[in-house]
Amino acid sequence: MNPAATEHTPALLLDHVTCAFASREKSGERYTAVRDTTLAVGSGEFVSVVGPTGCGKSTLLNVAAGLLQPSSGNVRVQGAPLSGINRRAGYMFQAESLMPWRNARDNVLAGLQFAGVPEVEARRRADEWLSRVGLTGFEMRYPHELSGGMRKRVALAQMLILDPEIMLMDEPFSALDVQTRQLMENELLELWSADRKSVMFITHDLEEAIALSDRVVVLAAGPATRPIGEFIIDLPRPRDVNEIRMTPRFVELHTDIWHVMKDEVLKGYAQSKKN
Amino acid sequence: MRKARKTSASDIAADAVPPQRASATRRASLRSSPARLALYHTLLLGGLFLFWYLMTEPGLIPPFYFDEPTRAKFFFGQPQEVFKRIWSWFAGGSIYLHLGVTLLETLLAFVIGTLLGLVLGLWLALAPTASTLADPYIKAMNAMPRVILAPIFAVWFGLGITSKVVFGVTLVFFIVFFNVYQGVKEVSPVVLANARMLGATGKQLLRHVYLPSATSWVFSSLHTSVGLAFVGAVVGEYLGSARGVGYLIHQAEGVFDIDTVFAGILVLTIFALILDFIVTKIESRLLVWRPGTAETEAL
Numbered sequence: 280m281n282p283a284a285t286e287h288t289p290a291l292l293l294d295h296v297t298c299a300f301a302s303r304e305k306s307g308e309r310y311t312a313v314r315d316t317t318l319a320v321g322s323g324e325f326v327s328v329v330g331p332t333g334c335g336k337s338t339l340l341n342v343a344a345g346l347l348q349p350s351s352g353n354v355r356v357q358g359a360p361l362s363g364i365n366r367r368a369g370y371m372f373q374a375e376s377l378m379p380w381r382n383a384r385d386n387v388l389a390g391l392q393f394a395g396v397p398e399v400e401a402r403r404r405a406d407e408w409l410s411r412v413g414l415t416g417f418e419m420r421y422p423h424e425l426s427g428g429m430r431k432r433v434a435l436a437q438m439l440i441l442d443p444e445i446m447l448m449d450e451p452f453s454a455l456d457v458q459t460r461q462l463m464e465n466e467l468l469e470l471w472s473a474d475r476k477s478v479m480f481i482t483h484d485l486e487e488a489i490a491l492s493d494r495v496v497v498l499a500a501g502p503a504t505r506p507i508g509e510f511i512i513d514l515p516r517p518r519d520v521n522e523i524r525m526t527p528r529f530v531e532l533h534t535d536i537w538h539v540m541k542d543e544v545l546k547g548y549a550q551s552k553k554n
Numbered sequence: 555m556r557k558a559r560k561t562s563a564s565d566i567a568a569d570a571v572p573p574q575r576a577s578a579t580r581r582a583s584l585r586s587s588p589a590r591l592a593l594y595h596t597l598l599l600g601g602l603f604l605f606w607y608l609m610t611e612p613g614l615i616p617p618f619y620f621d622e623p624t625r626a627k628f629f630f631g632q633p634q635e636v637f638k639r640i641w642s643w644f645a646g647g648s649i650y651l652h653l654g655v656t657l658l659e660t661l662l663a664f665v666i667g668t669l670l671g672l673v674l675g676l677w678l679a680l681a682p683t684a685s686t687l688a689d690p691y692i693k694a695m696n697a698m699p700r701v702i703l704a705p706i707f708a709v710w711f712g713l714g715i716t717s718k719v720v721f722g723v724t725l726v727f728f729i730v731f732f733n734v735y736q737g738v739k740e741v742s743p744v745v746l747a748n749a750r751m752l753g754a755t756g757k758q759l760l761r762h763v764y765l766p767s768a769t770s771w772v773f774s775s776l777h778t779s780v781g782l783a784f785v786g787a788v789v790g791e792y793l794g795s796a797r798g799v800g801y802l803i804h805q806a807e808g809v810f811d812i813d814t815v816f817a818g819i820l821v822l823t824i825f826a827l828i829l830d831f832i833v834t835k836i837e838s839r840l841l842v843w844r845p846g847t848a849e850t851e852a853l
Contacts, residue, residue: 346747364750376748380766380843389762390752423845434748441752 288358289319290477296352314503323475327488330498331547369443371451384418390441408436428459464520490520500547508539631812639817659787663722675734722786737771773837
């Protein structure tokens with residue numbers, strides 16, 4: 280049923296996942312955010328999920344992370360069914376996720392601390408990661424003393440220090456300005472290409488999705504969203520997200536995917552106006 | 555009575571502003587030089603005492619409210635007499651026992667009330683079933699005018715310090731409790747989810763997420779609690795005791811010795827300010843991570 284499943288076990292598999300919530304406005308009614316969605320992320324594959332705002336992309340990611348229990352269907356990580364938090368995955372949130380009472384270093388080493396790594400060792404590795412994301416000298420700064428881009432770098436280091444096999448990213452750069460964003464995207468690609476983790480990247484920005492990914496999955500407008508299109512991005516790597524946007528193949532892919540996405544975006548827009 | 559209140563109130567208000575971050579406000583000129591600020595504080599205080607003296611010294615200004623020139627002095631006391639009384643208390647050493655008792659009651663009530671509030675607040679905020687069950691009772695206990703309990707505690711726990719401490723605890727507890735409860739409820743769900751994704755266990759979440767997040771709420775409540783712990787101790791002493799500054803004030807009121815009453819109030823005010831100052835110091839040490847008040851918080 281899934282192209283990746285026939286070859287080898289995918290790193291992450293959402294198998295016929297449906298998520299329904301009790302409606303807030305009318306009791307007794309249900310709101311189905313995601314319906315019967317099957318999505319696989321192959322080992323070392325960078326998959327982007329795009330879709331109009333409010334279509335349930337984050338719900339899907341929370342299910343993959345184990346933060347949310349699907350109403351039906353199941354999640355498989357390296358073939359094993361997931362129960363509880365997905366320990367093999369790192370999660371980068373859209374909103375501010377750093378602990379404001381910890382400085383940059385203590386935020387980065389949090390995962391190691393929770394795992395019981397000795398303090399000296401944890402501190403050394405945290406400083407190493409901070410330098411890898413270009414934040415040497417900012418170890419003692421608290422989140423409110425860092426810029427938005429720096430906070431995202433800290434969050435990235437915080438996730439990567441645990442060396443997760445799967446990276447779940449929920450519009451991590453959407454709050455950044457365009458320039459910082461492109462810098463961060465390039466840095467992400469560079470870090471990713473070093474050890475090729477499996478990535479599930481959620482975004483509403485189609486250009487970002489194409490520039491970063493191996494594969495782009497398009498979701499329908501909510502409610503009851505499901506994948507309606509899948510595109511292999513055959514652009515050569517290594518890529519520079521800024522330069523690749525100018526290539527003819529990029530424009531071609533963009534046109535194709537946008538063709539599928541457009542109706543859904545308009546649908547989503549109409550719905551948001553109605554509500 | 556009213557005049558002395560005025561003195562202490564203005565003093566507290568002026569004192570509450572400066573120690574935070576200097577970059578905070580537009581009226582930086584006064585704050586940027588602590589020496590000048592201290593001078594203005596002193597001048598304001600001196601002015602208030604001078605006003606008090608002018609209004610109460612017999613024969614200094616023509617009487618305009620009381621028929622007799624010594625009436626104002628009788629009703630409002632006189633600053634120089636008040637200071638003389640305070641001086642003789644401290645020089646003669648008669649105050650130390652009373653002050654010690656009052657401070658001990660205050661500190662015990664403060665510490666016990668805060669710890670109870672912290673523990674119960676954390677527990678109830680993290681246990682939805684227990685909190686739903688306890689909710690109406692906690693609201694009722696908070697709504698109850700608890701000053702009424704003071705005489706009952708005197709009956710239950712005697713006239714020693716226990717009844718005052720228990721009374722102070724009932725005042726302090728609810729303030730801290732509600733703040734901790736709120737603090738835990740307001741923990742950012744994203745920060746929480748992130749800590750869980752980083753592998754935090756339930757105990758680690760409590761220690762590294764809930765507790766630090768509640769701390770800032772607790773500290774904002776501690777300023778109120780310090781004052782209330784004092785209220786608990788003094789009201790308790792006032793209603794029945796043989797020691798403490800509240801007892802001194804009560805005795806003096808019995809013989810219309812207004813100067814001693816004001817002296818007692820002044821001494822209590824100064825010690826309440828000292829405690830509040832200590833809380834502020836600890837707060838700024840523990841909460842370095844908090845953005846300054848005037849800085850906008852990025853979302």
